[in-house]
Structures are given as structure tokens and as C-alpha cells.
Amino acid sequence: xxxxxxxxxxxxxxxxxxxxxxxxxxxxxxxxxxxxxxxxxxxxxxxxxxxxxxxxxxxxxxxxxxxxxxxxxxxxxxxxxxxxxxxxxxxxxxxxxxxxxxxxxxxxxxxxxxxxxxxxxxxxxxxxxxxxxxxxxxx
Numbered sequence: 001x002x003x004x005x006x007x008x009x010x011x012x013x014x015x016x017x018x019x020x021x022x023x024x025x026x027x028x029x030x031x032x033x034x035x036x037x038x039x040x041x042x043x044x045x046x047x048x049x050x051x052x053x054x055x056x057x058x059x060x061x062x063x064x065x066x067x068x069x070x071x072x073x074x075x076x077x078x079x080x081x082x083x084x085x086x087x088x089x090x091x092x093x094x095x096x097x098x099x100x101x102x103x104x105x106x107x108x109x110x111x112x113x114x115x116x117x118x119x120x121x122x123x124x125x126x127x128x129x130x131x132x133x134x135x136x137x138x139x
Contacts, residue, residue: 013053020049024126027119036110041096043122044089048072051086054129058136067093073125082128085121092118 027042051072055063063072069086078086094101095109102109 013057016049016053020046020053020126023049024119024122027115027122031112031115031119034112035107036112036115037096037106039115040092040110040118043118044069044092044096047086047089047122047125048093050126050129051076054133057133069125076129076132078128082125085125088121089118089125 023042023046027039027046030036030039030042047069048067051069052063054076055061055072059075066072067090069090070083073083073086096102096106099105
């Protein structure tokens, strides 16, 4: 159970997975309100969090302090298509939030097509990670 919460039957790992899935659901909901840059950011965040959980679960150690999804992913031996999606999502950690990083106002450079593409890429990466974790014993 989570520390100091006897009413929650989830382990810390299970809680983390539930939270990550909610981030991805919220990314999709933000498409519906045309907050496309928020959808992109939440997609990146969901994948980053899941990668870090996978590091702890599969490798038994804390992940490096980075927001680089390819760097986090390489240790988990992803297939090339997943590594490509990690590289695709990484810039959204900064570009979706900071005009000076995007050289534009973030909400002006994201559209529905891009946001849907980011959510789908995140979903595919998370699906792959869940498969890896299930093969090792839990997810």
C-alpha cells in the first residue's frame, strides 16, 4: 500500500501506473478543448514517467535524472520504431511550454493532427513498456 494511506489498496508502483494512464487520458481530453500543446506535453510526461517506472521495475535501479526519452529508453532495448517515437516525443517537454524554446508561441505551433500523433505515439510506447513489464512479472 501507499505509505500513510491505509485506505488505498494500491502499491506505489500500481498507483504510479494509474497516474500515468490518467495523464494519457488527460492528453486526449485536451485535444477536445483544442489545448494541443498541453496534449503534447502530457503525452511526453506519461511516457517519461512510465520509462522511469520501467527502469525501477526491470533494471532494479533508479533512472538517470534526464528528460531525454531516448536516453531512458535505450537501457530497455526498445525496437527501432519505439526508439523513433521516444525521439519524436522528447522535444515536447520544452517546446510545448516555452516560447523561447519553440521560437514561437507554443499553442500556435501545435494543431489537432500533431496532438493526436503525439498521443498515439505515447500510447504505443506505453503499450510496449507494459508488455515488457508483464513479461517480467507485473505491471
